[in-house]
Amino acid sequence: MANLAQRKMTVRDATLALMREFGMTTIFGNPGSTELPLFRDFPDDFRYVLGLQESVAMGMADGFAQATRNAAFVNLHASAGVGHSLGNLFTAYRNYTPLVVTAGQQARSILPYEPFLYSQQAVDFPKPFVKWSIEPTRAQDVPAAIARAYYIAMQRPRGPVFVSIPVDDWDQECEPLAARKLGTEIRGDADVIAAVADALSSAKHPAIVVGAGVARDAAWSEVIALAEQHEAPVWVAPMSARNSFPENHRLFAGFLSAGREAIVSAMDGSDVIVVLGGPMSLYHTEGFGPHVPDGAQLFQLVDDPSMASWTPTGMATVTNLKSGITEVIARSRPPKRAARPPRAAAPVLDGSAFTDSYLLQQIARVRRDGAIIVEEAPSSRGPMHDYLPILEEDGFYTCSSGGLGHGLPASIGVALGRPGEKVIAVLGDGSAMYAIQGLWTAAQLDLPISFVIINNKRYEALIGFGRHFGMQETVGTKLPDIGFCDLARGQGLEAMRVERPEDLDQALAASFDNPRPNLVEVVVE
CATH class of the missing domain: 3.40.50.970 (Thiamin diphosphate (ThDP)-binding fold, Pyr/PP domains)
Incomplete structure (x- = not known):
């Protein structure tokens, strides 16, 4: 019993130790009363980044997580703070940004009385824009909830998760929890990868479409190698939130619009279309007719099973883009193709119109x-x-x-x-x-x-x-x-x-x- 007592620590200390192991030592937030105990004796190796409104804190965390490729920690104030943040939480969800979002809850002992500044349905409030949501049953379960939240946020497809934490939990005793190594990479279906390589190798007019998943998986060099291997023009998927191909490269073809007819028109003449980290069929206005040009084969390598499931046509597999593209390159045996002329540059403007x-x-x-x-x-x-x-x-x-x-x-x-x-x-x-x-x-x-x-x-x-x-x-x-x-x-x-x-x-x-x-x-x- 003595050894067990020596292992005890507060929920706050156990959680901060866990966050340190995960590399989440920057906290973005706008503090309120139900969050303050988290910051008692705040350690020197952590930093708190204050946003003057919760949506600002959420947006900063999104940019930070994308830049570091690690989940960022966000701390919000109960229902009002979560509500303020929802617009940028939705964006983080669409950006596939890994975030561990926490919010304060009122003390457990007064929750039956609907106290001031409590969240009535805390777990449901941020849905559907989080991958997972929980309010731990016991204070001692908070570190495990934070750990699970981190693992889920970092699993493919990455995204935000949510943990509601009652204010009196932080000072309760619990046992320490060590971080685990959890693999998060996904390897694509070998048959689909082979089909993509074979189709590209036999195509007369192949084309590549790149989305933000390429950037998320750091597959920039691999896309360039694949495009040059097949002498294939590279288009940017509609509304892509990241850059995935150098826009001064001779094979850069331009940007696809978010409309069905416009996409089909732009891809006209292509017999094999390979979408990497898409989607290609992201529409902003209603459209009709086919999703790809007549006779064209569509293949997609994406990092989201949902995206693979709703793509309207063609073959798809879920994969890490860097490894998936590398396998396609290794399996490809393309013929010698004539070099494509570069895309015409936009006319130079002289400033006579200040646009x-x-x-x-x-x-x-x-x-x-x-x-x-x-x-x-x-x-x-x-x-x-x-x-x-x-x-x-x-x-x-x-x-x-x-x-x-x-x-x-x-x-x-x-x-x-x-x-x-x-x-x-x-x-x-x-x-x-x-x-x-x-x-x-x-x-x-x-x-x-x-x-x-x-x-x-x-x-x-x-x-x-x-x-x-x-x-x-x-x-x-x-x-x-x-x-x-x-x-x-x-x-x-x-x-x-x-x-x-x-x-x-x-x-x-x-x-x-x-x-x-x-x-x-x-x-x-």
């Missing part, structure tokens, strides 16, 4: 090698494809859910996860306002981020989508009189406003050379 396209062109020209782009400017995504090519591995992050308020805090998380590297956050004016208080955290942490605000004084993406429905005017889309420089300076950032094209390059160069967080507001036509 978002011109701004993005100049960002591409002025940025330094190795700069990371984090983007949330939906109406400028098309011009970005034309004028701001992403050239380096892990050089681009964006939101895959379509929700707003992710990009600004995600850029902070990426900067934390990749210390010493320059981050350029390209944000629409409407998007930036969803999480503008994140600038304060960037300033407090003194991170090397340039926030570039594309100010067109309206929700341009919504206006463009209104035209799809035949609307000549959309209500609630104008955004006049927002002073982004004032908002930035009020939170501790340096800021400048650009209204003329002749002032743009100097402003961008000063911003990109600045080691401190700063903001450039660019007023475009």
Whole structure:
């Protein structure tokens, strides 16, 4: 009994020790009363990153987890905090980002009386945007719940999980729990891998489509090798949230739109289409007809069984993309194919029209090698494809859910996860306002981020989508009189406003050379 007593520790100490073994020593959050006991005697080797709203904390954790390829720890305040975070929790779910999300719950002894600041159905609240959710039955079960949450978050397909923890659990005694090694990699079906290799080798006009799964599995070099082996053009899957192929490569073909007819038109002439880390058939508007061109064979290597199950046609297997592509390369015996001409470059803009396209062109020209782009400017995504090519591995992050308020805090998380590297956050004016208080955290942490605000004084993406429905005017889309420089300076950032094209390059160069967080507001036509 004496040995058992010596092994006892508090739930808090056991959990922090476990988190240390998992490499989760950065906690993102906005604390409330039911979370405070977690931080008693907070260890020096941990850091707490404060977001001024829970959605900001969630977005920062998402960017950090993607940048480090390890689950990040998020601590939220009961029902209200979880509710605030749900938009960016949905984005993390769609981004396949591993997060261990925790929230405080009221003390167990008063839960039968529906106390103030409690969560009535804590386990169900974040569903369906978490892979797993639990409120442990006993305080002593909290460390095991955190461990299981971490393992599930890191298993393919990765994603967020949720643990609700009563406030009085942290000071209870429990036994320590050691971390386990748990394999998370998945190897694709050998028959499907062989079929992909055979089809590519016998194809007359093969094509490759890459999605964010390639970047998640660090298969950048493997995709390049596969494309060059088969002299196959490489397209980017619709709405891909990461970069998976160098956009200045001679085999880069462009970006697929999120519409059925547009995809079929773009892929016309291809007889074998191999989708890597897709999906290819991600649609934003209703469409009809076939999902691939007539006579084309479709194969998919993906990291999500659900995606493999709902793909509308063709053959699919679930695999780690790096190993799956490597096996396809090893099995392929392609014929000699003629080299493809490179994709035509977009016309050079002279700045006579001060548009978002011109701004993005100049960002591409002025940025330094190795700069990371984090983007949330939906109406400028098309011009970005034309004028701001992403050239380096892990050089681009964006939101895959379509929700707003992710990009600004995600850029902070990426900067934390990749210390010493320059981050350029390209944000629409409407998007930036969803999480503008994140600038304060960037300033407090003194991170090397340039926030570039594309100010067109309206929700341009919504206006463009209104035209799809035949609307000549959309209500609630104008955004006049927002002073982004004032908002930035009020939170501790340096800021400048650009209204003329002749002032743009100097402003961008000063911003990109600045080691401190700063903001450039660019007023475009």
